[in-house]
Amino acid sequence: MISKILDLAGAEFKSIVKQSLLFLVICGLVLSAAIGVFSFSVNLVPNYATFLNQGVDNGFDFNVYPDDEKMFFKGSAVAGQSYVTAPFITYSTTLHYRDAIYETYGASTEILSGRAYIFKETLPRVFQGVRVVKGTLWSTEDNGKPDGYFNIFLRDTVAECLGIRVGDTLTIWSGSTQYAVKGIYESREGIPAFVMSYQACVSRAGNDIWYYLEADNAEKMINVYPKLRSIGFELGGTMFAEMGLMISARYLLIVLSAMVVFAAFMILNNILSIILYYRHQFIAKLKLLGAETSVVAGLYFSFVTISFVLAYTIAVVLSFVMKLYYENIASALFGFNFVIDIKWYTLVCPFFIGAAILAVRFIRFKKKVSGVRILDFMRDEQ
Amino acid sequence: MIEIEDLSKNFGAFRALSEINLKIEKGEFTALVGDSGSGKSTLLNLIGQIDEPTEGDILIDGVSTVKMSEKEKSKLRNGKFGFVFQAFYLESGYSVYKNLEIPLIIKGVPKKERTDIIKNALNSVGMETKLRLTAAVLSGGEKQRVAIARALTCDPEIILADEPCGNLDSKNSKIVLDLLRDLHKKGKTIIMVTHNLTHTKYAGRVIRLSDGAVVNDIKNP
Numbered sequence: 001m002i003s004k005i006l007d008l009a010g011a012e013f014k015s016i017v018k019q020s021l022l023f024l025v026i027c028g029l030v031l032s033a034a035i036g037v038f039s040f041s042v043n044l045v046p047n048y049a050t051f052l053n054q055g056v057d058n059g060f061d062f063n064v065y066p067d068d069e070k071m072f073f074k075g076s077a078v079a080g081q082s083y084v085t086a087p088f089i090t091y092s093t094t095l096h097y098r099d100a101i102y103e104t105y106g107a108s109t110e111i112l113s114g115r116a117y118i119f120k121e122t123l124p125r126v127f128q129g130v131r132v133v134k135g136t137l138w139s140t141e142d143n144g145k146p147d148g149y150f151n152i153f154l155r156d157t158v159a160e161c162l163g164i165r166v167g168d169t170l171t172i173w174s175g176s177t178q179y180a181v182k183g184i185y186e187s188r189e190g191i192p193a194f195v196m197s198y199q200a201c202v203s204r205a206g207n208d209i210w211y212y213l214e215a216d217n218a219e220k221m222i223n224v225y226p227k228l229r230s231i232g233f234e235l236g237g238t239m240f241a242e243m244g245l246m247i248s249a250r251y252l253l254i255v256l257s258a259m260v261v262f263a264a265f266m267i268l269n270n271i272l273s274i275i276l277y278y279r280h281q282f283i284a285k286l287k288l289l290g291a292e293t294s295v296v297a298g299l300y301f302s303f304v305t306i307s308f309v310l311a312y313t314i315a316v317v318l319s320f321v322m323k324l325y326y327e328n329i330a331s332a333l334f335g336f337n338f339v340i341d342i343k344w345y346t347l348v349c350p351f352f353i354g355a356a357i358l359a360v361r362f363i364r365f366k367k368k369v370s371g372v373r374i375l376d377f378m379r380d381e382q
Numbered sequence: 383m384i385e386i387e388d389l390s391k392n393f394g395a396f397r398a399l400s401e402i403n404l405k406i407e408k409g410e411f412t413a414l415v416g417d418s419g420s421g422k423s424t425l426l427n428l429i430g431q432i433d434e435p436t437e438g439d440i441l442i443d444g445v446s447t448v449k450m451s452e453k454e455k456s457k458l459r460n461g462k463f464g465f466v467f468q469a470f471y472l473e474s475g476y477s478v479y480k481n482l483e484i485p486l487i488i489k490g491v492p493k494k495e496r497t498d499i500i501k502n503a504l505n506s507v508g509m510e511t512k513l514r515l516t517a518a519v520l521s522g523g524e525k526q527r528v529a530i531a532r533a534l535t536c537d538p539e540i541i542l543a544d545e546p547c548g549n550l551d552s553k554n555s556k557i558v559l560d561l562l563r564d565l566h567k568k569g570k571t572i573i574m575v576t577h578n579l580t581h582t583k584y585a586g587r588v589i590r591l592s593d594g595a596v597v598n599d600i601k602n603p
């Protein structure tokens with residue numbers, strides 16, 4: 001059966017090429033482009049998600065406030081700076097990005113970090129990364145266990161925007177050192193704060209580590225950033241605009257993918273219709289000479305399958321070209337490194353969708369071929 | 383042996399054949415004659431399993447064909463019958479060789495064996511030198527010889543020829559008729575539709591149709 005199909009295909013190849021080479025080439029290219037865009041899009045969409053999840057380095061300087069002048073823990077504010085007895089860390093009342101932070105050990109006051117905590121804009125659940133800057137020393141010695149704790153203050157309006165309520169469990173974790181400590185976002189003396197057990201902290205002296213605060217129930221940043229903006233937070237640079245752009249691009253790509261799959265479907269369909277139209281008599285002749293429907297359908301389907309596989313191969317190359325192109329555009333326009341990580345499954349995906357479309361088309365096509373009347377070979381030729 | 387039993391064919395309300403009963407023996411050379419529209423082609427197509435009867439049955443070597451599956455009918459068309467038509471119906475874009483190769487591929491003959499079979503078939507119609515030519519460039523007479531060669535590739539028992547000389551001049555008609563006579567001598571059953579009464583002298587039996595019915599059936603005229 002297969003060898004019959006291939007032998008007939010070998011004979012028929014020339015006529016098909018002769019009769020409709022240009023058409024086949026155009027269809028093949030459109031199909032390639034369609035599959036390519038699709039494969040690229042399905043790559044891009046998850047990539048956008050990762051990209052948005054990772055947050056943006058030059059980010060969102062999101063200040064942490066202990067509400068107004070009220071300090072949660074014991075310490076004193078002197079000349080606009082907050083001092084606190086170790087092991088507590090505190091902030092100046094309106095802490096800004098790159099503000100200095102001081103910590104006192106007994107009598108001596110040291111500047112432990114030149115730069116303060118900045119909250120790094122990140123996405124789902126992770127509402128902020130906390131940067132502990134170079135030189136910060138966190139003591140593992142807990143004088144007064146078990147109630148040593150570390151407080152991070154979130155302005156309640158921010159917490160609200162982020163969907164974090166008092167009582168929620170938050171986690172502080174470090175991607176680089178793989179440790180996480182859970183704490184409760186709670187209200188102490190009227191000031192909501194994230195309070196976590198201190199003892200798990202280890203010395204980070206000399207390291208530049210990112211910490212992320214993660215809230216179990218926090219909303220996705222994509223959803224909250226307009227709210228955050230409305231209460232006065234601004235993203236660093238043009239991040240809001242970029243995020244908006246990326247989000248719409250994401251939907252656009254999904255629509256594009258759908259259109260592309262549809263286009264591929266139509267092209268395959270049309271190739272088959274055109275084959276039926278131009279080779280109708282020949283199909284009837286094959287049947288006259290004793291060919292079974294499945295052999296005839298298989299013969300033309302082998303062409304479609306070959307075109308599909310060729311188009312798919314071109315498409316894979318194309319999607320890598322698009323990847324490079326898009327990455328370059330991203331860095332040129334927005335100035336960030338956007339790596340589209342092409343995954344095997346996003347390449348395999350269009351292949352299987354294509355194969356599924358082909359399988360469905362094959363059944364329809366076979367039906368149509370079986371509907372060709374043998375006597376049609378007598379239709380006026382040429 | 384072909385047994386036609388109460389065979390009728392309607393095209394809509396029009397009755398092209400009505401209750402035909404015929405028995406054609408193996409090895410017979412039968413000519414089908416009759417006016418235009420009398421149902422000759424229709425009958426031949428029904429015998430060749432390229433159309434389906436409205437009523438009645440055709441038995442090929444004692445086997446009823448009305449109940450046959452498409453697959454079985456395909457097999458009959460491929461191996462049992464050889465078809466020759468007035469308008470040749472070669473695939474004009476294909477070479478002579480490929481035209482002859484198609485039925486062999488369908489039959490499942492291995493590639494190595496095909497070449498010999500094709501060459502022999504072309505030899506028997508005197509077309510062996512035109513192997514590589516495209517069918518479109520052949521003359522009418524040559525096309526019909528190639529068509530006959532194609533009909534012979536699968537070594538059929540029965541040749542169904544619908545006005546094989548209809549498009550040919552007398553010289554080429556004679557070539558074709560002589561070929562059919564040779565095939566008959568080799569034991570093939572031949573059923574040939576013809577308009578030309580002088581061609582009936584090649585046949586051992588002449589059946590005349592009129593308005594879809596057999597009006598005359600003469601053996602050894």
Ligand SMILES: Nc1ncnc2c1ncn2[C@@H]1O[C@H](COP(=O)(O)OP(=O)(O)OP(=O)(O)O)[C@@H](O)[C@H]1O
Nearest residue numbers: 393394396398416417418419420421422423424425
């Ligand atoms: N597919 C069809 N639909 C309707 N009528 C048909 C069809 N095929 C044949 N006929 C009619 O059946 C009748 C017999 O046709 P057929 O082709 O068998 O005649 P014929 O004897 O071969 O004639 P000719 O010598 O002109 O070839 C004709 O009247 C024809 O119009």
Ligand SMILES: [Mg+2]
Nearest residue numbers: 422423424544
């Ligand atoms: Mg006729």
